Amino acid sequence: MKIPAGVGHALSNLENVFTINRAAVLLPEENESDYRPGNDVIDWPRSNPEVPRLKANTRKAPAAFYAQQVSDQKVLQETPPMHTTPAIMLIDGPNGEKVRVALRKRVASASN
Structure with missing residues (x-):
């Protein structure tokens, strides 16, 4: 697994902790929905009590699914x-609401 920049710093006091992560990907039944890995997190405002009801995926992903994930990760x-x-900043938007802005600096090798 490759931990992206900006994530590893969130971990602390784990010097003597060893883990084995064996997560299992569960997929929807064939032709049931357009599941897209990496798009399975929903940010929902606490102020909205009408939380959507979602159907949990139940079908274990086949070996070919994981092989494709490995191939994509290597690329x-x-x-x-x-x-x-x-760098994430909160600024005042035009309506007085806080707006989250992400500022990224282009890496020199990418601008050539």
């Missing part, structure tokens, strides 16, 4: 980074 590792870790 990503060969691609030089385009941007640095973003």
